[in-house]
Amino acid sequence: MYDKSISLFQRAQQSIPGGVNSPVRAFKSVGGTPIFIEKAKGAYLYDADGNRFIDYIASWGPMILGHAYEPVVKAIQEKAVLSTSYGAPTQLEIEMAELIKSMAPNVDLIRMVSSGTEACMSALRLARGYTGRNKFIKFEGCYHGHADAFLVKAGSGLATFDIQTVPGITGGVSNDTLTCAYNDLEAVRSLVSTHKNEIAAIIIEPVAGNMGCILPQPGFLEGLRQICNEEGIVFIFDEVMTGFRLAAGGAQEVLKIDADLITYGKVIGAGMPVGAFGGKRAIMEKIAPLGNVYQAGTLSGNPIAMIAGYTLLHELKNNPSIYQELNDKTAYLHDGLNKVLAASGTAFVINRQGSMISIHFSEQPVTDFASAAAANNSLFNKYFHAMLKRGIYLPPSAYESWFLNNALSYADLDATIQATAESLAEIL
Numbered sequence: 001m002y003d004k005s006i007s008l009f010q011r012a013q014q015s016i017p018g019g020v021n022s023p024v025r026a027f028k029s030v031g032g033t034p035i036f037i038e039k040a041k042g043a044y045l046y047d048a049d050g051n052r053f054i055d056y057i058a059s060w061g062p063m064i065l066g067h068a069y070e071p072v073v074k075a076i077q078e079k080a081v082l083s084t085s086y087g088a089p090t091q092l093e094i095e096m097a098e099l100i101k102s103m104a105p106n107v108d109l110i111r112m113v114s115s116g117t118e119a120c121m122s123a124l125r126l127a128r129g130y131t132g133r134n135k136f137i138k139f140e141g142c143y144h145g146h147a148d149a150f151l152v153k154a155g156s157g158l159a160t161f162d163i164q165t166v167p168g169i170t171g172g173v174s175n176d177t178l179t180c181a182y183n184d185l186e187a188v189r190s191l192v193s194t195h196k197n198e199i200a201a202i203i204i205e206p207v208a209g210n211m212g213c214i215l216p217q218p219g220f221l222e223g224l225r226q227i228c229n230e231e232g233i234v235f236i237f238d239e240v241m242t243g244f245r246l247a248a249g250g251a252q253e254v255l256k257i258d259a260d261l262i263t264y265g266k267v268i269g270a271g272m273p274v275g276a277f278g279g280k281r282a283i284m285e286k287i288a289p290l291g292n293v294y295q296a297g298t299l300s301g302n303p304i305a306m307i308a309g310y311t312l313l314h315e316l317k318n319n320p321s322i323y324q325e326l327n328d329k330t331a332y333l334h335d336g337l338n339k340v341l342a343a344s345g346t347a348f349v350i351n352r353q354g355s356m357i358s359i360h361f362s363e364q365p366v367t368d369f370a371s372a373a374a375a376n377n378s379l380f381n382k383y384f385h386a387m388l389k390r391g392i393y394l395p396p397s398a399y400e401s402w403f404l405n406n407a408l409s410y411a412d413l414d415a416t417i418q419a420t421a422e423s424l425a426e427i428l
């Protein structure tokens with residue numbers, strides 16, 4: 001069934017570390033061989049052996065309207081013949097910035113980069129440059145890309161592979177990274193009072209997606225907002241996952257909280273390498289060439305990447321019913337999974353916000369990294385393989401959110417619920 005993937009994986013390991021260009025793809029925690037993809041259309045992935053899978057990763061979020069979405073493909077094709085890069089400004093970059101500002105109204109200025117990592121790294125540097133302070137607070141299990149400062153209790157692939165400390169990151173760097181449990185406002189208060197006037201920023205995934213899907217409890221983000229106001233701390237929403245996914249205006253719109261700086265990635269590029277950071281004018285004006293916080297990129301604002309992202313965002317902005325449809329589909333899946341999981345008698349928790357959802361095989365509520373880690377993640381690994389065998393492609397780790405795309409049909413969702421019932425019968 002996976003003959004070609006198996007031989008491709010063997011070949012890949014001769015020339016690529018671990019056979020993959022990003023660790024979670026290696027299936028290392030769930031075991032088995034990663035599936036090598038040949039093409040995708042709508043809600044379906046097709047692998048090298050010709051197997052078809054219903055896709056719940058959506059390239060980790062970007063393919064929110066499904067794969068090979070025709071307006072995006074066409075826009076890229078038309079743009080590519082005009083050259084793939086100029087290294088000089090274009091009108092399209094202005095249109096992209098204006099479009100994002102119209103979707104996230106508290107973004108005064110926005111700078112494009114080429115990944116979520118770059119966006120978060122640059123936002124942190126900017127917050128430090130703006131405040132003149134070095135330390136910042138992040139939350140255990142939140143992932144903000146692989147820049148040095150963030151690789152402390154960083155969820156996602158690090159949690160999947162149980163990497164506690166990352167060799168190559170100096171003590172000087174990690175000493176300035178302070179961490180608290182997600183949803184623990186008191187811990188933040190106490191860190192802030194211990195490090196009075198030393199903290200440049202609090203960065204958070206407003207809905208966490210890198211330890212499974214974990215929701216902010218009522219009052220948590222409001223409390224952080226207030227602490228930042230009182231202490232002159234820059235509040236950074238990492239909306240790399242949630243931006244343009246939970247709503248046109250992202251988590252800020254849904255949760256009704258304004259951050260000072262916001263980082264974007266994933267959906268913003270429609271599958272091309274794009275990230276961005278933006279926010280309050282007074283802070284963003286510190287970025288070069290206006291200010292002296294340096295940040296740059298040879299391929300930033302790349303025309304192919306911009307036309308792909310612009311086309312997708314334009315569609316999302318002008319068809320707000322997309323979010324209602326995605327929400328309804330995810331609620332339907334949630335409900336169906338709930339029923340079959342309850343019938344199986346196994347302990348489980350399903351967390352969901354909009355089109356982000358995940359299952360934890362846990363007896364207690366999953367509200368932070370510790371409770372996510374305490375779940376029966378070896379059962380998740382069995383579930384993953386049982387689902388894969390039935391043509392359902394879930395994220396290969398309990399520490400990842402699932403992302404729905406709007407090309408999924410109700411028949412696909414029914415097939416997923418049915419496959420879950422069968423998988424549970426097989427593995428329990």
Ligand SMILES: *Cc1c(COP(=O)(O)O)cnc(C)c1O
Binds near residue numbers: 115210239241
């Ligand atoms: C994926 C992700 C990043 C990193 O983005 P890359 O494009 O992979 O560098 C940062 N923050 C969050 C919340 C993410 O999910």
